[in-house]
Amino acid sequence: MTTADQWLETAPTHWSRGRLKNLILTATNGTWGSDPVEDEADVHCVRAADFDRVSQRVTLTNAPLRHVEPSSLRQHLLEAGDLVLEKSGGGDKQPVGMAVLFTGSGKAVCSNFCARIKPSTQVDHRFLTYVFAAAYGQGLTQAAIKQTTGIQNLDTGAFFASRWAYPALEEQRRIADFLDSETRHVDAVARTREAQLRCLQQLWRSRLATTAHELIEAHGLVPLRRVVSSVEQGWSPQCEDVEAVPHEWSVLKTSAVSSGIFLPLEHKRLPSDLAPDLRYKIADGDILMTRGSGSPAHVGVAALAETQDRNLLLSDLLYRVKVGYGWSPRFVTLMLSSQPIRGYMSLLFRGQSGQTIKLRAEDIKSITVPAAPIHTQDAIAEELEAERHKIDASCTALNRSQLLLTERRQALITAAVTGQFDVSTASGRNVTEGVTV
Secondary structure (H helix, E strand, O other), X not given: OOOHHHHHOXXXXXXXXXXHHHHEEEEEEOOOOEOXXXXXXXXXXXXXXXXXOOOOEEOOXXXXXXXXXXXXXXXXXXXXXXXXXXXXXXXXXXXXXXXXXXXXXXXXXXXXXXXXXEEOOOOOHXXXXXXXXXXXXXXXXXXXXXXXXXXXXXXXXXXXXXXXXXXXXXXXXXXXXXXXXXXXXXXXXXXXXXXXXXXXXXXXXXXXXXXXXXXXXXXXXXXHHHOEEEEEEOOOOOOEOOOOOOOOXXXXXXXXXXXXXXXXXXXXXXXXXXXXXXXXXXXXXXXXXXXXEOOHHHOOOEEEOOXXXXXXXXXOOEEEEEEOOOOOHHHHHHHHOOHHHHHHHHHHOEOOOOOOEEOOHHHHOOOEEEOOOHHHHHHHHHHHHHHHHHHHHHHXXXXXXXXXXXXXXXXXXXXXXXXXXXXXXXXXXXXXXXXXX
């Protein structure tokens, strides 16, 4: 990837050389305010969770309401054209440092984990948003991260001191107009891909629900207490949040199961000086279920273990369900994932939304599944899994297409704001060919 120092040498000669801070008028830390008083004085508080990271815009749909004292509100109130920069938070897969544009769609401040950025008077706010997107994509924010705990903190002084080149205001506007138009095309295709993915996912849910209803009508239901031989929780020692090599021992995370597809790489490595408790070693064909979550959709989710010869251990945030003779683990897992069975399962959840919702081990045995004979179970499981593989293959292709669209969008933005082509003569549908990013 081209670094800022490298592209500056080939930037247009008429562009000004300087630092990112030359494009910024002010950078003000946000505020969290206090609990809402539930009157017209409350304002939305923008968090990183309220960033639309595709369009680089603020969305207030789920932004919480907070009360901010009038004297503080005058200092922190967002205005159309302000940017909101995430200063604290992030993670391994999504580093801190993303910035989005506030379009003035409501009365809002940004949280104390963010900063309000006002563009310089000679800088177009849309152009600055694209510059920040390019800087984020090039890793300039990552290079300015300080992390002493699990939270990443952006050193804004170091980030704003990054070298940059930029054109005059009129050319900034031409670049922003060009990128608005071209990214709109890319985003339209991306939304179509997302709709196609949702349709495929709904197709699978409908197929599974229809099969479960047909089996219930044909064979009736049986409680899991008559199906399973054991239900157990695992063990959660202090582990290292890194991927283990295949021969090392590791403890599964909840995320290894919560999608409904077993993900063996979602684990934490067991320290080398700690002996594994072999009672909790995962075997191929084990049915694993999530024990609790803040969302009912993620409680009681079942997945069938396929270890890929890894040394994996059951955590105490998961259940392992073993079925007895005459029952197919594949069939039982599929039925536990179907809408009719999950609908009944949800009645057994303990807790309320906003708190940790749990499914107790003794309640698992009350869950019912279709009482189909073993030969029917095997045939149904084989048929459903074949169909699921086809749907998964289509989803994989769509996800790959989405990734390529994301990469193309980023390349287009970076090329435009670093002057790799003249937007007045370029067609964005072709400009990424040969572009260095």
